[in-house]
Amino acid sequence: MKILAVFLTIAVIVVGVVIFKSSRAKPLIVYDDQEITRYVAPTIEPRVEPKPTSTSSQKAVQVIRATYNIEDGLSPSRFKVKAGVPVRLEVKAIVDGLGCMGSITIPELTDEVYGFEKDVTNVFEVTPPSPGEYVITCAMGIPHGVIIAE
Secondary structure, eight states: OHHHHHHHHHHHHHHHHHHHHHSOOOOSEEEETTEEEEEOOOOOOOOOOOOOSOHHHHTTOEEEEEEEETTTEEESOEEEEOTTSOEEEEEEESSOOOGGGGEEEOTTTOSOEEEOOTTOEEEEEEOOOSSEEEEEEOTTOOEEEEEEEO
16 A cells, blocks of 8 residues: 555656746856856735726627636646736635645646635736637646637
8 A cells, every 4th residue: 555655656746847848948047157046936915806997898709717626626728718818816715725736837828826715816917918728827837727819
């Protein structure tokens, strides 16, 4: 039984490393002349939903909504949108974030990283510039969802 537990632990770590390396996450270490000069910790704070300023601007925005909980992570985790049109991703946390999925970002579309806090809705306002897949990750770069721009 202990051998199985050790094997599964190693397998999970290997899979995590492979997923992390294959994701398109931005590094948390800043390089200067090929040397590590400083560690840049991500900003992780919940963002309260801003109030709309006008109804005419809302018509041009694609609003997608999801929830976060520990058991299911991001639900739903796949979103289809139109490229070049602003997107508003609203993620409501059902529970406080823990571990790897305790934070959320879309590294190819924004530098913002938000932490999950129970009953708080994190809002990303981004515009996918071209068709493609934009991965939703935690601060470590592990993929947890995708925005598919067509």
